[in-house]
Amino acid sequence: MYNMDRLYEAVAERGHVCVGLDTAVEYIPPRELSNAASVARAILAFNRALVKATIDVAACYKVQIAYYEAMGLEGLKIYADTLYCLRGQGALVIADIKRGDIADTARRYAQAHFEGDFEADFVTLSPYMGMDSIEPWFDYAETAGKGAFVLMRTSNRGMLDFEYLQLQNTPGHTPRSTPAPGAAAEDLAGAPLRLYDAVGDKLGALARAHTGRHGYGAFGAVVGVSPKSGAEREEVAAIRSRYANLFFLIPGYGAQGGAAEDAALLLRDGNGGVVNASRSILRAWTAELKATGKAYQGPDCEADLRFAAEAARRAVITMRDDIRAAAGHRES
Numbered sequence: 001m002y003n004m005d006r007l008y009e010a011v012a013e014r015g016h017v018c019v020g021l022d023t024a025v026e027y028i029p030p031r032e033l034s035n036a037a038s039v040a041r042a043i044l045a046f047n048r049a050l051v052k053a054t055i056d057v058a059a060c061y062k063v064q065i066a067y068y069e070a071m072g073l074e075g076l077k078i079y080a081d082t083l084y085c086l087r088g089q090g091a092l093v094i095a096d097i098k099r100g101d102i103a104d105t106a107r108r109y110a111q112a113h114f115e116g117d118f119e120a121d122f123v124t125l126s127p128y129m130g131m132d133s134i135e136p137w138f139d140y141a142e143t144a145g146k147g148a149f150v151l152m153r154t155s156n157r158g159m160l161d162f163e164y165l166q167l168q169n170t171p172g173h174t175p176r177s178t179p180a181p182g183a184a185a186e187d188l189a190g191a192p193l194r195l196y197d198a199v200g201d202k203l204g205a206l207a208r209a210h211t212g213r214h215g216y217g218a219f220g221a222v223v224g225v226s227p228k229s230g231a232e233r234e235e236v237a238a239i240r241s242r243y244a245n246l247f248f249l250i251p252g253y254g255a256q257g258g259a260a261e262d263a264a265l266l267l268r269d270g271n272g273g274v275v276n277a278s279r280s281i282l283r284a285w286t287a288e289l290k291a292t293g294k295a296y297q298g299p300d301c302e303a304d305l306r307f308a309a310e311a312a313r314r315a316v317i318t319m320r321d322d323i324r325a326a327a328g329h330r331e332s
Helices: 003-014 030-035 039-054 072-088 103-114 135-144 195-209 230-242 260-264 284-292 301-331
Strands: 017-020 060-064 093-099 122-125 147-153 219-223 248-250 273-277
Touching (some): 017 301, 103 135, 195 219
Parallel strands (some): 219 248, 248 273
């Protein structure tokens, strides 16, 4: 059984939310920060509180390693402890590491993040050195069920620099004028293929060779939610149709501007993707205070953490329900 099958089932049970533990010092309640032995220890306590509060309403968690690497050796220890906490709660974990090297280097990276202190269920990968930067990771899919999300069409402004370069007369890639298997007839017929299509086509072929019990490949794709116009919405819907066998990790929600209706375009039959949010969940407690115009006056730092965790839980539930409603409206 692939971890992607487990993720599909988690979405069906608990909704589409992927909680991003991209935890920065400014997200921590001040009293907790001042009373903790170190910044890193305060971040770990914050992470643990949020995981405990959201474990039954989140499909998975994504931990961005950069936030922990920036704190040096103690930060990497906190990263490992956060992963250990998540695994202990039975959570599915995406290590957001964006590795993209080849040969023995890739195998060592895979060993580092699919085994030992930094073990996760999924990783994020960059494909731009070619499929031989992906293949060493795939051994772990077959032996241990591990998964990955490969950068395909992201949600940042710079995606236009490379991901949108047009492909011309490229062998091995189905042109949009001939919809791929399972694609809708209106799949942007006649529109040029982009570099992200080349990535998607390679991943789609990999998925067809290694399909799990719910019809998705062991490895999926990162596809960001950022549509603002009708044309962009058509493009996003076409991506979902063209790559029906790829499970999506969907960034860009919340603080980056994506809405539930946008995320729903990248889902399939109410599943097929998890939607990541970090700041809007991690900082939900500050947003609640700002909305009320009040300062929090709990009795101690433990109460501060509890308040932050409860606010995060409310944010996850609201996000979950909004996406479910948008997905249901789209499918109806």
